[in-house]
Amino acid sequence: MKYTLTLAMSLMGSVAMADPFVVNASQPPSTMDPAFACDIVGNGYVAPLYSPLVTYARKTYEGPEGVTVTAEDDSKIVAALAESWSVSEDGLIYTFNIREGAKFASGNALNGAAVAASLNRALSSGACGTYYMEAGSFGNTQSITAEGNVVTITLAAPQPLLIHSLTQPNLSIVDVAVADTNGGNDWMANHAAPSGAYVLAEYQPGVKAVYHANPNYWGDAPLESEVVVNFISDPSALLLQARNGAADVTLGLPKQMVNQLSNELNVVEVPSPRFMIVGLPNNVAPFDNATFRQALSYAVPYEAIQQSVAFGYADSFFGPFPPEFSAYTEENGAARAFDMDKAQALLAASGVTGPVALELTIMEGNAEQEQIATILQGAWKPLGVDAKISKLSASAYVEVTTTPEKTTAIVRFDGPSIADPAWLLSYDMFCQSPYNQSNYCNADAEALFGEAVAIPNMADRQDKWNAIATMWIEDAPRIPVYADVFTAVLDKDVTRWDFAQDGPFDLQNWGR
Amino acid sequence: MRHLFLPFAILGVLALAVFLGPLLWRIDPLEMDFTAFLAAPSLDHPMGTDATGRDVLARFLAGGRLSLLVGAVVMIAGLVPGALIGLISARVGGLVDTVLMRVMDSIAAFPPILLAMAVAIGLGGGLWAAVLGVVVSTVPFFARLMRSEVMRIRSFPFIEASEAMGGTPWFTLRWHIVPHAATTMLVQCASVFGYAIITLAGLGFVGLGAEVPTPEWGVMITEGMQYALTGQWWLTIFPGLGILIAVVGTNLLADRLSKVLGGGNS
Known part of the structure; x- marks a missing residue:
């Protein structure tokens, strides 16, 4: 009897262990091809499938009781598929030694030639793969070659961000032979040619993705052998499933729901380099007047927004760099106070009179953006700004945010994959960048940027970043409403969780 | 008339509350209190x-x-063209009747809410685009009803008597047919009033009606929906109750009017 009971219990235990690890997420990826994944969400679903050459070390965060929470430490890069690497003294040649005996999930050899083929595929993609492979300096990558298990990347000019870029899923290694055999880029959009901890066992775009542990993975086996990711756009459904224990991890819940669940389930909070901004159309009068923009920036009830929209899962700052950036200091990013008197004084000093029409662009269905826009609509009214809220479909919103000429104030959640000032400013501050959400254009700041990136040691660039930040704060091109504290809701049985800025889907480090 | 007491009482109380209430409750509906987010009902x-x-x-x-x-705007804006089309169609007949009725049939072939949505989207959204969308969807109902009423009343002996006494067709129409059709149209008006309220709330709910920050019951429900499961029930319950009371009141009115006036006709 005792034996039978033990057997039954052990069988029940093994059945329970065999349950897949379920992740419910609000946003699906637009592609599964790492070379073409251009947003943080897309990168997250790609990351578990492909191995990067190098990766960020991990630091531990204080999590709920019984949960070990780790996150990227972007100050330290460690080996991954490349067991070692070196950079020439002039910073132009990067050499990577690929692990001996590594294999793709297909069984193909994961050697130097395969790595070079994958990096060349990214470089020639014409999409985000190119941007990452060039680390934002277009035309800088001269060649990617391989000899045996040694891969060499040759640059035209030093680009210390390249090593950071190589940590990203966009440059993780793809089995190009498998991709080419099956139809190339089109096939890769919905399939995988993996080298990472998982293989893509099933994928229904917009519905679900099923990951199975890759038996040929060169590294440690992932904590969970099967992970099911369900894409559920309705926050109420996400909330109910989390409450019912149908999901081990729930991502993308509005903060007020996270706040509500914090009494019932485990909520992990990780300060992230992501932020909510309002980009002002700097090329459109009177928003081309820096004093007027300053006036608007003082008429924002920052704390109230953080409490009512982000439910406290937010930090304050005012400057180009959010607090999670190593370049952030109290001097170059201290929070701005809500001060209507000062706003009125600045408005008078700006010389702007009469009602000012402004369109606040938000994405349809994004409750947080709508709430921020509504608050700003009311807060800016005393300054004579007649703001109209324009809700755009997801595709129309993307078009507006990437069009070179911005004519409306865009409420946007943003954040660089690499938390470095050079990476952020190269798209967020440059006059010609289509991702510059405010059309901010300051020749002096751009000249300082050039001087900063010419300094090979990234740690020695701080003075330049401070000088740029001073100009930026004076110009107030956009309004950083808050820096996000990333939240995930974990079922009580989850004991390990990891945050990566490019994800946060380092699934191999999630588990029960 | 006692049949009409309940619907009139419901709508009267609602109308009194919403039109006279602001005299007592002087808070600006757009004013934000940054110290009281999602505050539960209190004094x-x-x-x-x-x-x-x-x-x-x-x-x-x-x-x-x-x-x-x-609701009133939609009712009037749907009634006037609809009733005119119905009158002309029934009175003139022939090809005019056929063309007008086929046009009305074509409009009525679309589910009203979809038609209203299509018009609202076509005009770029917003409250008045939505109102126009709802108006367009109500016109065929008025037109067909008016036409059938005119046809029905025209067969009555008193119409024959009026014409035999020398009344012109337009005299008969003006003084004998329209007054008798009016009772039926009144019932339809009450029904459309309720339909307009719930349809506009529906359009507001899906983002095609009033724009933020205009206070509108449908928009208020949308804004409050995500809080329904986190305990802030007041954001959806009160505007929902408003719609319920208005629609029940108008539907009850239409129903009772139909009984009262229908009895008189027969």
Whole structure:
């Protein structure tokens, strides 16, 4: 009897262990091809499938009781598929030694030639793969070659961000032979040619993705052998499933729901380099007047927004760099106070009179953006700004945010994959960048940027970043409403969780 | 007339509340209280506050005024062209009747809410685009009803008598047919009034009606929906109750009017 009971219990235990690890997420990826994944969400679903050459070390965060929470430490890069690497003294040649005996999930050899083929595929993609492979300096990558298990990347000019870029899923290694055999880029959009901890066992775009542990993975086996990711756009459904224990991890819940669940389930909070901004159309009068923009920036009830929209899962700052950036200091990013008197004084000093029409662009269905826009609509009214809220479909919103000429104030959640000032400013501050959400254009700041990136040691660039930040704060091109504290809701049985800025889907480090 | 007491009482109380309420409750429906987000109903805020600290009672009253106003606008704007088309169609007959009725049939072939949505989207959204969308969807109902009423009344002996006494067709129409058809149209008006309120709330709910920050019951429900499962029930319950009371009141009125006036006709 005792034996039978033990057997039954052990069988029940093994059945329970065999349950897949379920992740419910609000946003699906637009592609599964790492070379073409251009947003943080897309990168997250790609990351578990492909191995990067190098990766960020991990630091531990204080999590709920019984949960070990780790996150990227972007100050330290460690080996991954490349067991070692070196950079020439002039910073132009990067050499990577690929692990001996590594294999793709297909069984193909994961050697130097395969790595070079994958990096060349990214470089020639014409999409985000190119941007990452060039680390934002277009035309800088001269060649990617391989000899045996040694891969060499040759640059035209030093680009210390390249090593950071190589940590990203966009440059993780793809089995190009498998991709080419099956139809190339089109096939890769919905399939995988993996080298990472998982293989893509099933994928229904917009519905679900099923990951199975890759038996040929060169590294440690992932904590969970099967992970099911369900894409559920309705926050109420996400909330109910989390409450019912149908999901081990729930991502993308509005903060007020996270706040509500914090009494019932485990909520992990990780300060992230992501932020909510309002980009002002700097090329459109009177928003081309820096004093007027300053006036608007003082008429924002920052704390109230953080409490009512982000439910406290937010930090304050005012400057180009959010607090999670190593370049952030109290001097170059201290929070701005809500001060209507000062706003009125600045408005008078700006010389702007009469009602000012402004369109606040938000994405349809994004409750947080709508709430921020509504608050700003009311807060800016005393300054004579007649703001109209324009809700755009997801595709129309993307078009507006990437069009070179911005004519409306865009409420946007943003954040660089690499938390470095050079990476952020190269798209967020440059006059010609289509991702510059405010059309901010300051020749002096751009000249300082050039001087900063010419300094090979990234740690020695701080003075330049401070000088740029001073100009930026004076110009107030956009309004950083808050820096996000990333939240995930974990079922009580989850004991390990990891945050990566490019994800946060380092699934191999999630588990029960 | 006692049959009409209940619907008139319901609508009367609602109308009094939303039109006279602001005289007593003087809070601006757009004013945000940054110290009271999502506050539960209390003496300070009898219907609580929303996610941006706005007083839900003030928004409820303003939303009610808007709903009753647009209900009336839709009713009148649908009745006038619809009734005219029905009259002309029935009176002139022949090819005109065929063409007008086929046009009305074509419009009526679309489910009203979809037609209203299509018109609202085509005009770029917003409250008045939505109102126009709802108006367009109500015109065929008025037109067909008026036509059938005219045809029915025309067969009555008193119409024959009027014509035999030398009354011109337009005299008969003006003094004998329209007054008799009016009772039926009145019932239809009450019904359309309720339909307009709920349809505009529906359009507001899906983002095609009133624009933020206009207080409108449908928009208020949309704004409050994500809080329904986190305990802030007042954001959806009160505007929902407003719609319920208005629609029940108007439907009850239509039903009772139909009984009262229908009895008189027969």
